[in-house]
Amino acid sequence: MRKRFYILFVARGNDGQLRKIPIPLHYLYVVIVGAVIGGLSLTGIASSYLRMVFKVSQFDQLRTEKEELKNRYSRLEQVATERDIQVASLGSLAGEVSSLYGLKPDPGLVATASDHIQDAQINSSLDQLYALRTSALTGATMTGISLGLTRNVTTADWARANSAPNLWPVEGPVTGSFGERIDPFNGEGAFHSGIDIGSSLGQPVIAPADGMVLFADFMGGYGRAVIVDHGRGITTRYGHLGNFAVAPGQHVQRGDILGYVGLSGRSTGPHLHYEVRINDTPVNPHKYLRLTVANVGGFSAGS
Known part of the structure; x- marks a missing residue:
């Protein structure tokens, strides 16, 4: 059985002499397979590089988001601390006003900044302050004091006294x-x-x-x-x-x-x-x- 091969003619010099280079067919197959393998390898390397670049960009984005969340958490923590201080101040003020006018004290309203203040305490403190403000604006405070209601009473007692026909x-x-x-x-x-x-x-x-x-x-x-x-x-x-x-x-x-x-x-x-x-x-x-x-x-x- 005769071997199959390709012949490559190469021209040499100015005299036009030709040189015949025989290339067996199986060599050509090896070259083609090598080229395909090389192309696939380069494609895999490029794909891996692109994936690495994408992961690096994702990591940078996650790191940026982490920093933003950390800063936001710090701000929220600062706001919460300031809120606790404000509520403690409001509770203290409500307690002082209550003591001044002889109102019944509410232990849940007075807290220090280090205490864990619940939403119910915040609402109760604000309600107390709003009640004191409302009673003052409506004249209930003056009515209650004029009637001698100055000890062990609440703003509700003043409101009831103010709504009664006592004039x-x-x-x-x-x-x-x-x-x-x-x-x-x-x-x-x-x-x-x-x-x-x-x-x-x-x-x-x-x-x-x-x-x-x-x-x-x-x-x-x-x-x-x-x-x-x-x-x-x-x-x-x-x-x-x-x-x-x-x-x-x-x-x-x-x-x-x-x-x-x-x-x-x-x-x-x-x-x-x-x-x-x-x-x-x-x-x-x-x-x-x-x-x-x-x-x-x-x-x-x-x-």
Whole structure:
């Protein structure tokens, strides 16, 4: 069997002589296989290099993100520390204000900066401060202090005291007491559901607490009367008025004028018939009458 081979002719020199170089076919196969293997090797090396470059870039990115997270964590830690210090300061301030006005202390509100402060403590401290601020702005603090509520009380106690009808609706002597009495018209015993406060005609009658006007019209023996709902089942009535200054459905605030003293209805003279009712049951108004108008916009303790 004859061997197969290729012949490579190479021209030499200027004389054009040819040199014949025989190349066996299996040598050519070896060269081709070597070239393929070399190409694959170079491709693998390039692929490995590209993967290494990609991993290095990913590592650099992760390292950058790690530094950013570390810086962010440090900032958050600093913010948390500052928050704890602020809350501790707020709790201390709330405790000082509470002690100043005799409020009941809340142990959970006072903490040091080294303590672990929970969200509930933060909310409780802020609520306490907001309650103190609200009570001061609404006048509940002044009302509570004027009523002698300065020991072992809370801002809620002040708010309840401020919402109660504890302001005299008109200043004057009590000419008719609450309870059983002799009816001035027929001389017989009768139950008096309020008190009578003597005053002059046209004297302004003011609201003893915030509320909403339920009634402002003529009402039998009451004459011209006003009924105010103060919430929590408490209502007040004002009888024998000369004129009205409010209308049903109107919201009034402590100190607003409801009407004017008159002698309408079953009245023997100018005065105000004043009632306090709890769940529509008459109670003695005298125990609520703690404050009187001392001057415009201010109150002082009354009898």
